[in-house]
Amino acid sequence: MQLKKTLFALIAGLAFAASAHAQLKVGVVSSATGPVSLIGIPQKNTVPLMPKEIAGQKVEYITFDDGSDPSNTVTVVKKLISEEKIDVLVGPSSSPNAMAILDFVAEAKLPTLAPVGTIAIVLPMDDKRRWVFKTTQNDGLVADKLFDHMKANGVKTIGFIGTGDTFGETWFKVASDAAKARGIEIIANERFKRPDTSVTGQALRILSAKPDAVLVAAPGGPAVLPQVTLTDMNYKGQFYQTHGAALNEFIKLGGKKIEGTILGGSVMLVPNDVPDSNPAKKVALDYINAYKAMHGNEPATFGGNMMDAGILLEKAVPEALKTAKPGTEAFRVALRDALENIKEVPGTQGIYNMTPQDHSGFDHRGVELVTVKDGTWALAK
The missing domain is CATH 3.40.50.2300 (Response regulator)
Structure with a gap:
């Protein structure tokens, strides 16, 4: 045996x-x-x-x-x-x-x-x-930062435009929850495809709704198109972007038309502005x-x-x-x-x-609220 x-x-x-x-x-x-x-x-x-x-x-x-x-x-x-x-x-x-x-x-x-x-x-x-x-x-962690900023700055209504896929649909859900919790109303809701070269129709519908701010939910280069289109239509409200737009190419592609955008990003966007006490900085x-x-x-x-x-x-x-x-x-x-x-x-x-x-x-230490200022990233106030 x-x-x-x-x-x-x-x-x-x-x-x-x-x-x-x-x-x-x-x-x-x-x-x-x-x-x-x-x-x-x-x-x-x-x-x-x-x-x-x-x-x-x-x-x-x-x-x-x-x-x-x-x-x-x-x-x-x-x-x-x-x-x-x-x-x-x-x-x-x-x-x-x-x-x-x-x-x-x-x-x-x-x-x-x-x-x-x-x-x-x-x-x-x-x-x-x-x-x-x-x-x-997680989208919800970023959304909380964005919608806290909206509420603190008097935003009552927003227009939403996202990609017509998992990214955009998930973001609409978390944005809806975050907006409701803060008394903010989504009065325009649009979608587009990542390869699209025009979002004129969607932008016109958002423009006619006259929201206080617009939230764009798209990853990478496609995040630029809705914002630039609305800017060219003379929309004057505040633009918000998700962490999907957190790349230098977003600034390069958008140029002056995306100045002042607020988004939830990471330490990597503004490492020199983050306190040394944040372990992620090094x-x-x-x-x-x-x-x-x-x-x-x-x-x-x-x-x-x-x-x-x-x-x-x-x-x-x-x-x-x-x-x-x-x-x-x-x-x-x-x-x-x-x-x-x-x-x-x-x-x-x-x-x-x-x-x-x-x-x-991730917890709150994984998200920094940043803005585009003079063609570069800076901590938002």
């Missing part, structure tokens, strides 16, 4: 060794081309700055560009799971693409660090979303300087979302290695559990505290 047990243990050990990787395999999916490229490019460029070794375990990054197309995202994620046998996924770049892969990452029991905006990727928590962790501020500055040294320009905050994924892995992988080796389901489960127990970890965007109910982990 003892001999049988020994042989069984030996066979099991050999099978485990055959299935385990010699290194941690990280799949990365970003939208370096297509309508979301202003988000995807800094994320792709950040990968070389992510940890190459964690707790003595070499890290291999297997990267794909999904071209901003959710169907392509599904294809490459399936490939990463079935052929590359990845241990963890980082990506994709946008909310619709992330929502499209929920079923597949859950079925594969694949921990996923999603650098996307929508809260819908982690809430409501269920058997699918328990495998996904978010490295971007992390943000270190990342910005490393990115500039490698690429010759400053990264968008979306790149910081990718860097934070690497920071979270540095904390979680050592814990998972105590249970199993990469290349096994046991390791993936242990890594998921370790990510869910992250506590007080500073990233480029804020401080992470994960729980079984909250897979984003």
Whole structure:
């Protein structure tokens, strides 16, 4: 009997060794081309700055560009799971693409660090979303900052225009809740598609409603179009933007027409204006300087979302290695559990505290209220 047990243990050990990787395999999916490229490019460029070794375990990054197309995202994620046998996924770049892969990452029991905006990727928590962790501020956290500012500045009515996808629809819901809680009325509600080159009809309807302010909910470059269109129509109210517009290209594309915009962003937009007491300040500055040294320009905050994924892995992988080796389901489960127990970890965007109910982990320290002043970012007053 003892001999049988020994042989069984030996066979099991050999099978485990055959299935385990010699290194941690990280799949990365970003939208370096297509309508979301202003988000995807800094994320792709950040990968070389992510940890190459964690707790003595070499890290291999297997990267794909999904071209901003959710169907392509599904294809490459399936490939990463079935052929590359990845241990963890980082990506994709946008909310619709992330929502499209929920079923597949859950079925594969694949921990996923999603650098996307929508809260819908982690809430409501269920058997699918328990495998996904978010490295971007939740929409509701940003909305609270924006609507507090509106209320403090006498805004009674707003016009809303967002993308006709998960990002825009989720933002309309959180904006509606935030507005109602503060006695603000949404009197115009419009949508547009990310690739659209004109929103004249939508802008005219918002203009005719005469709101005190307008909130644009769109990620990356598309965030500029509604605001510039309304400005050209001589709209004089205050513009608000979500963290989807938190990139330098928003200022470059909008020019003087987006001066005075108020948005909820991260420490990365105004690191030198944030007190040294904020633990995220040093992390943000270190990342910005490393990115500039490698690429010759400053990264968008979306790149910081990718860097934070690497920071979270540095904390979680050592814990998972105590249970199993990469290349096994046991390791993936242990890594998921370790990510869910992250506590007080500073990233480029804020401080992470994960729980079984909250897979984003940010609190108020993850959002700074900023404005565009003289062609650059500044803390809003």
